[in-house]
Amino acid sequence: MLQAYRKHVQERAEQGIVPKPLSAEQMTELVDLFKNPPKGEEDFILDLITNRVPAGVDQAAYVKAAFLSAIAKGETTSPLIDKAHAVKLLGTMLGGYNIETLVKLLEDDDLGELAAEQLKHTLLVFDAFHDVAELSKKGNANAKSVIQSWADAEWFTSKEPLAEKITLTVFMVPGETNTDDLSPAQDAWSRPDIPLHALAMLKNPKAGIDGNPLEIIEDLKTKGHPVVYVGDVVGTGSSRKSATNSVLWLMGDDIPYIPNKRDGGFCLGGKIAPIFFNTMEDAGALPVELDVSKMEMGDIIDLYPYAGKVEKNGEVISEFSLKTDVLLDEVRAGGRIPLIIGRGLTTRAREFLGLPTSDIFRLPDPVVASDKGYTLAQKMVGKACGLEGVRPHQYCEPKMTTVGSQDTTGPMTRDELKDLACLGFFCRFNHAVILSYSGLSQTD
Numbered sequence: 001m002l003q004a005y006r007k008h009v010q011e012r013a014e015q016g017i018v019p020k021p022l023s024a025e026q027m028t029e030l031v032d033l034f035k036n037p038p039k040g041e042e043d044f045i046l047d048l049i050t051n052r053v054p055a056g057v058d059q060a061a062y063v064k065a066a067f068l069s070a071i072a073k074g075e076t077t078s079p080l081i082d083k084a085h086a087v088k089l090l091g092t093m094l095g096g097y098n099i100e101t102l103v104k105l106l107e108d109d110d111l112g113e114l115a116a117e118q119l120k121h122t123l124l125v126f127d128a129f130h131d132v133a134e135l136s137k138k139g140n141a142n143a144k145s146v147i148q149s150w151a152d153a154e155w156f157t158s159k160e161p162l163a164e165k166i167t168l169t170v171f172m173v174p175g176e177t178n179t180d181d182l183s184p185a186q187d188a189w190s191r192p193d194i195p196l197h198a199l200a201m202l203k204n205p206k207a208g209i210d211g212n213p214l215e216i217i218e219d220l221k222t223k224g225h226p227v228v229y230v231g232d233v234v235g236t237g238s239s240r241k242s243a244t245n246s247v248l249w250l251m252g253d254d255i256p257y258i259p260n261k262r263d264g265g266f267c268l269g270g271k272i273a274p275i276f277f278n279t280m281e282d283a284g285a286l287p288v289e290l291d292v293s294k295m296e297m298g299d300i301i302d303l304y305p306y307a308g309k310v311e312k313n314g315e316v317i318s319e320f321s322l323k324t325d326v327l328l329d330e331v332r333a334g335g336r337i338p339l340i341i342g343r344g345l346t347t348r349a350r351e352f353l354g355l356p357t358s359d360i361f362r363l364p365d366p367v368v369a370s371d372k373g374y375t376l377a378q379k380m381v382g383k384a385c386g387l388e389g390v391r392p393h394q395y396c397e398p399k400m401t402t403v404g405s406q407d408t409t410g411p412m413t414r415d416e417l418k419d420l421a422c423l424g425f426f427c428r429f430n431h432a433v434i435l436s437y438s439g440l441s442q443t444d
Helices: 002-015 024-035 042-051 059-072 083-090 099-107 112-120 128-137 141-151 185-190 194-198 213-221 240-251 274-282 326-333 336-353 376-384 410-419 431-438
Strands: 166-178 227-236 253-255 258-263 266-272 286-289 300-304 309-312 315-319
Touching: 002 042, 024 042, 024 059, 059 083, 059 099, 083 099, 083 112, 099 112, 099 128, 099 141, 112 141, 128 141, 128 336, 141 336, 166 213, 185 194, 194 240, 194 258, 213 227, 213 240, 227 240, 227 274, 240 258, 240 274, 240 410, 266 274, 274 286, 274 336, 286 326, 326 336
Parallel strands: 166 227, 227 266, 266 286
Antiparallel strands: 166 300, 253 258, 300 309, 309 315
16 A cells, blocks of 8 residues: 555656545555554654545545544554544544544543543534533533633634735736636646646636746745735636635645645735635635736735735835725634634534623624615525525625536535535435536436
8 A cells, every 4th residue: 555655646746746635445554554554654654644634524534533533442552543642633634523532532531631622623513512512511521611612712713813914925917817727627627636736727828927837936935925826807707616726726825634725825806706706715815806006926015914005115005905804814714614614613602601792703894774675686695594685795694505516516516515524415416417517328
């Protein structure tokens, strides 16, 4: 297994990309190695189980969680991982298959406090909240500490807020950048493999870029600052998720313990397409609309997100207002999705404890009152939010019951759902529709 994996690592390195995350089959073989570690390979296989297994409800994560749970419960052993280390590794898996064991361990005399520390910073617990709450009602001190931590939003306050001043290096793309520039349709097959697909970003000739865009980005990184994507118009088109993935893979931040995915990053545009803007928000990036006419390729700029200005060589070259101050919380939380889920978890914990609503989070500005009616679209979105209707710029969180995806983005959508670590998904695939999109017949 290790020989095959190293061969794969070498093949990917020749392409200039990192290896794929471990599959369920590789993880199963890795478990066998942990029971009888090959001499000299101890550090290598520890790194594999720690950093190269997908989080959430991927099948490899299932094998990893089962193995670590067995160690924590004393059902199996490894000379490389003791019970405490197993619990800590379970705590890096975000949610899904690790949650049941961590909750049960709250009652363990030796590991309960350690399990509680992992759960305090875990957001994707979903219905397991009730299990922790029940243990708390029964007087379990570890469960009580977890509920209190969630109520105090320690998962959020433990993260560093966005800095007052951020120095960036400009990667300037003049004119309009559409999502097909960032995620070419002819390379749609590779979209689930984020590092591989990112190699295709801006592969089609683009006015204003002289040379290989990927080489330019790498060269800009040598200036020692994060690289920011800047354009006159950015993100028009429909492939916003794969486009965002490519930009963040080249300009974002590694996510600890999560292979082949990045968050954070910055995007400045004279105009940023709304759906691309929202997708960048989801991924923890900071998208800002502002005048970019005084920015050029390779410029070193200082971004002041709270003051709403950009300076170059000490001179203000652009000013802006964030679309919403909630963006600052989204970046701090690691994305809009983690923020929404985390706020919901904090709200549930505070309701359980009989506490008032938390004042830690920034809130969207209220919409202007209106006595006018609603369009059909406003009524539809409103119904999903439990409202009569919604107004322009109003913040709302609809209840989603169906997720649809076409053939070129289906596998990528699947991976996004896995990352949410929800074990309660019900999936239905319309076979005839899939066949018609792919050009196949029933016989094929």
